[in-house]
Amino acid sequence: xxxxxxxxxxxxxxxxxxxxxxxxxxxxxxxxxxxxxxxxxxxxxxxxxxxxxxxxxxxxxxxxxxxxxxxxxxxxxxxxxxxxxxxxxxxxxxxxxxxxxxxxxxxxxxxxxxxxxxxxxxxxxxxxxxxxxxxxxxxxxxxxxxxxxxxxxxxxxxxxxxxxxxxxxxxxxxxxxxxxxxxxxxxx
Amino acid sequence: xxxxxxxxxxxxxxxxxxxxxxxxxxxxxxxxxxxxxxxxxxxxxxxxxxxxxxxxxxxxxxxxxxxxxxxxxxxxxxxxxxxxxxxxxxxxxxxxxxxxxxxxxxxxxxxxxxxxxxxxxxxxxxxxxxxxxxxxxxxxxxxxxxxxxxxxxxxxxxxxxxxxxxxxxxxxxxxxxxxxxxxxxxxxxxxxxxxxxxxxxxxxxxxxxxxxxxxxxxxxxxxxxxxx
Amino acid sequence: xxxxxxxxxxxxxxxxxxxxxxxxxxxxxxxxxxxxxxxxxxxxxxxxxxxxxxxxxxxxxxxxxxxxxxxxxxxxxxxxxxxxxxxxxxxxxxxxxxxxxxxxxxxxxxxxxxxxxxxxxxxxxxxxxxxxxxxxxxxxxxxxxxxxxxxxxxxxxxxxxxxxxxxxxxxxxxxxxxxxxxxxxxxxxxxxxxxxxxxxxxxxxxxxxxxxxxx
Numbered sequence: 001x002x003x004x005x006x007x008x009x010x011x012x013x014x015x016x017x018x019x020x021x022x023x024x025x026x027x028x029x030x031x032x033x034x035x036x037x038x039x040x041x042x043x044x045x046x047x048x049x050x051x052x053x054x055x056x057x058x059x060x061x062x063x064x065x066x067x068x069x070x071x072x073x074x075x076x077x078x079x080x081x082x083x084x085x086x087x088x089x090x091x092x093x094x095x096x097x098x099x100x101x102x103x104x105x106x107x108x109x110x111x112x113x114x115x116x117x118x119x120x121x122x123x124x125x126x127x128x129x130x131x132x133x134x135x136x137x138x139x140x141x142x143x144x145x146x147x148x149x150x151x152x153x154x155x156x157x158x159x160x161x162x163x164x165x166x167x168x169x170x171x172x173x174x175x176x177x178x179x180x181x182x183x184x185x186x187x188x
Numbered sequence: 189x190x191x192x193x194x195x196x197x198x199x200x201x202x203x204x205x206x207x208x209x210x211x212x213x214x215x216x217x218x219x220x221x222x223x224x225x226x227x228x229x230x231x232x233x234x235x236x237x238x239x240x241x242x243x244x245x246x247x248x249x250x251x252x253x254x255x256x257x258x259x260x261x262x263x264x265x266x267x268x269x270x271x272x273x274x275x276x277x278x279x280x281x282x283x284x285x286x287x288x289x290x291x292x293x294x295x296x297x298x299x300x301x302x303x304x305x306x307x308x309x310x311x312x313x314x315x316x317x318x319x320x321x322x323x324x325x326x327x328x329x330x331x332x333x334x335x336x337x338x339x340x341x342x343x344x345x346x347x348x349x350x351x352x353x354x355x356x357x358x359x360x361x362x363x364x365x366x367x368x369x370x371x372x373x374x375x376x377x378x379x380x381x382x383x384x385x386x387x388x389x390x391x392x393x394x395x396x397x398x399x400x401x402x403x404x405x406x407x408x409x410x411x412x413x414x415x416x
Numbered sequence: 417x418x419x420x421x422x423x424x425x426x427x428x429x430x431x432x433x434x435x436x437x438x439x440x441x442x443x444x445x446x447x448x449x450x451x452x453x454x455x456x457x458x459x460x461x462x463x464x465x466x467x468x469x470x471x472x473x474x475x476x477x478x479x480x481x482x483x484x485x486x487x488x489x490x491x492x493x494x495x496x497x498x499x500x501x502x503x504x505x506x507x508x509x510x511x512x513x514x515x516x517x518x519x520x521x522x523x524x525x526x527x528x529x530x531x532x533x534x535x536x537x538x539x540x541x542x543x544x545x546x547x548x549x550x551x552x553x554x555x556x557x558x559x560x561x562x563x564x565x566x567x568x569x570x571x572x573x574x575x576x577x578x579x580x581x582x583x584x585x586x587x588x589x590x591x592x593x594x595x596x597x598x599x600x601x602x603x604x605x606x607x608x609x610x611x612x613x614x615x616x617x618x619x620x621x622x623x624x625x626x627x628x629x630x631x
Contacts, residue, residue, distance in 0.1 A: 015326050016408045051497050054631045068498045075490025081430055090422050090491075131494075304585075308578045315575040322567045331628050332563050335621060336575060339559070343579050 002064055003028055004139050004170035005050055010059035012045055019045060020188050023059070029138070032161070032171040032183035041188050043174040044074070047143050050172055063139065070137035072145050076128035080117045084108065084127060087116060096134045103130075105156060122148040133160060140164065142173035154179070192395055199395075203388020210381030218374050227291040228375075230284050235379060236386030238281035238302075241309060242344075244274040244390070248316075249341035252334035264330040265405060267337060268320055269397035273390060275313035281306055312340050326405065419505050423512040434516045437478040441521050444470040445528045460533040464542075464591040467525050468584060471546065475553040478517045480569045482509065482558050483626065487565055493630050502623035506562075507615065510554050518550035541594050548607045549587055555611075555618040556580055562622045565629050583610070 003026045011021035019042040027033050035043050048054045049061060051071045063069070078087045088094040103109040106126045116124060125148045132140065140161075146154050154177070161171060162181050171183070214232040221228040248270050251263040285303060286296040297303070319336055323329035406412050427433055448466045449459055483506075486492045495505055525546045530539035560576030561569065590603045 015324075016406075048493075053493060053496060053627075071494070071497050073490055073493065075488070075493065077490035077494045079426060079429075079485075079489065079491075082426070086425060086429065089425065092418075304581075308581050311574070312578040315571075315578065318571055319563060319575055322564070322571055328628055328631070332625065335625065336563060339621065340578065343582065 003062075004064060005172065006060075006062045006064075007050075008060045010046070010049065010056045010061060012042060012049070012054070013057045021058075023186070023188060025184075025186050027139075027170045027172060029168045029170055030165050032165055032173065032181065034179075034183040034185050035172065035174040035188060036185055037174075037188040043188065044143055046188060047071075047141050047172065047174060048073075050139075050141055065138040067137050069139045069141055070132055070135040071141045071143075072128060072132050073143045076124055077131075078116055078124060078127055081115065083113050083115050084119075085112045087127060088130070091131060093130055093134050098134055099130075102133045106130075106153065122150060122153075125149060126153060129157070138169055140169060140171045140173075142171065142175075144175055144177075145173060146175055146177045146179060196392065196395055199388055200392045203385045203392065205385075206381055207385025207389060210378040210385055214375070214378035214382060218378060221375075224292055227288065230288045231375075231379060232382040234281060234284040234288055236383045237277050237284060238306060239383055240387060240390050241274055241278040241281050241306065243387075244270050244277065244394075245309065245312075245337075245341065245344065248274070248337050252337040255330065255334045256338070261330075261405075262402070264334055265401040266394075266398050267333060268330075269401040270394055271313055271316045271320070271333075273393055273397060275310060275317065277390065278306060278310040278313060282310060309344075312343075316340075420508045420512060423509050424516070427512055427516050433481075434478070437474045437517050438520055438524070440477060441470055441474040441524060444473070445524070449532070463529065463532045465588070467529065467542075467546075468549075468587050471521060471525060471550055472553060472580065472584070474521055475518065475550055476557050476569075476573060478513060479554060479557040479561055480572075481561075482513060483562050483565055483622075487626070487629065492626060496627060496630055502626060503619040506558070506622045506626070507619035510558050510615075510619065513558075514551045514554045518554055519547065522546035522550055538594060541600060544604055545587070545590050545607065548604070548611050549583065552583060552607070552611050552614055553580065555614045556583075559618050559622055559625075562625045562629075565626075 005025070005027040007026070008024050010023040012019045023046065025033060035046060037043050045054055049056055050063065051069050052063070077091075079090065082090070085094070088099070093099055100109065103112075106123075108123065108126060111119065111123070116127070119127075129145065129149075132142065132145065146157060149157065158179050158181050161179070165171065165181070173179070173183075211232050215229055218229075220226055248267045251266045251270075254260050255264040255267065282303070285306070289296050289298065316333060316336060320329045320333045323332065403412055403416065444466065448470075452458060452462075483492065486495075496502060522543060526539040526543040529542045530536050556576050556579050557572070560572035560579075563575055564571035586603065586606065590600070590607075592598070593600045593603055
């Protein structure tokens with residue numbers, strides 16, 4: 001089976017200071033990879049590298065996906081001054097067939113006309129996560145996806161990720177909160 | 189680098205001697221100007237400085253292109269070390285021009301073609317320095333610096349063109365070098381000498397400053413520790 | 417087309433983004449006659465320089481956070497991951513900003529021009545020049561603000577000012593051309609030429625800069 005992501009001997013330097021080096025891994029379809037490390041060890045940088053935003057200083061990184069990567073980062077990429085509905089339009093999700101389902105799962109269907117600025121941190125995170133729940137990618141890259149979520153929503157997230165793995169998608173994620181599903185570990 | 193080190197004293201002393209000789213020649217051995225009297229003698233500082241200030245920008249533009257295309261780190265160190273020197277020479281050109289302006293035009297500032305373009309050049313140098321220094325990530329700073337140098341260099345011919353149209357309409361009476369009666373040969377030789385000497389001295393300054401830049405940026409490398 | 421629609425939605429819902437600059441423009445144009453001894457001749461003499469400076473300042477104000485907001489809330493990184501053509505996004509963003517802010521300013525400028533110089537022909541002639549020059553301003557300031565993305569607008573201004581001075585000189589010449597009925601269309605074509613080069617190149621450079629910022 002083809003690997004979705006193949007990384008060999010990745011290293012990254014900022015101003016000649018090493019952030020990490022010698023990272024190699026392989027992600028197959030239907031597998032998850034949990035990147036573990038202390039604060040400042042370069043987890044976010046590594047994830048952004050897989051997305052293609054950051055180039056490794058050394059090493060090879062090959063991603064083989066048919067579609068774009070789905071990336072959930074620290075930044076929510078939603079507009080504070082717009083309401084939920086407008087944000088969904090900007091996220092290109094307003095016509096998605098499963099949208100209503102997830103809105104009601106997350107209890108957001110009644111706050112469509114509320115400005116994002118008036119929503120709580122967790123609710124904003126849920127809206128950002130709609131990108132993940134309605135994705136059409138082969139490869140999901142999640143940087144601390146469960147920050148701010150209540151236990152109920154964390155469970156929904158974990159169940160969703162399990163389902164995606166069963167569908168043959170690949171997941172690379174970092175999380176300090178334990179997410180209960182099968183995943184390989186990579187320490188940096 | 190070590191080759192440059194070996195050549196450096198020759199360049200330095202040769203150009204120093206050239207510059208001092210031409211200045212001596214220019215200041216004491218040439219006759220007074222018919223129109224301007226003795227005041228024209230500032231030309232031996234003013235003309236080399238303004239010549240250098242523009243050539244340095246050209247050098248920066250070439251080095252920036254080299255950096256962006258071939259990713260040669262040395263060339264962006266060169267750009268960064270030239271920028272302050274360019275700013276200083278441009279400043280010298282502006283100030284000496286102003287001082288020269290008082291006896292010749294009766295005012296220290298005229299909104300004339302060349303003066304304005306020199307002023308723009310000065311602001312550009314300052315912008316480049318502050319842009320580079322405002323980023324913590326050196327690689328980003330290098331990229332942005334060289335982009336700005338290149339975009340700015342596109343601007344230079346435009347400055348020249350537009351300013352010249354503007355000045356022909358606005359201030360036909362002001363004196364520019366090109367409109368002045370041809371300089372006498374007696375004055376021309378020391379002028380050339382001073383340009384060559386000044387260029388050599390500035391080259392030495394650039395060499396010194398880029399050495400500093402290289403050591404600063406590569407300070408974690410082992411060869412720098414050996415060298416220092 | 418969708419990108420342009422999105423940018424419209426974002427800009428129009430953020431009223432301080434577009435209404436603010438337009439009001440500042442009106443403020444400058446109204447405040448200026450109050451500060452001089454009113455005699456019509458003097459007003460129309462310096463009117464155009466105030467007009468250019470006002471347009472310049474207002475565009476500077478308007479483009480201050482043209483990329484900053486999308487950068488800091490993560491929209492740009494999503495764009496960079498999802499759609500490969502960042503320069504198209506940048507180009508349409510600048511276009512929308514020009515349409516929402518530059519075009520009204522140009523029209524207001526033409527109206528003020530007719531009002532101050534009391535010659536309607538000036539208004540017709542100044543309008544296309546204003547339209548083109550505000551679009552050029554938009555592009556150049558966007559470039560400066562992209563360079564100094566997280567470093568504040570002072571740096572962006574310092575960086576772009578030298579690029580705009582020659583343009584201001586050309587605009588000064590255009591006014592002379594209008595006043596004395598000389599070669600006006602020549603200058604308009606020159607500005608259009610500059611604009612067409614700029615809208616080809618600047619979005620590409622900006623998208624390169626933004627990718628470097630995202631790294």
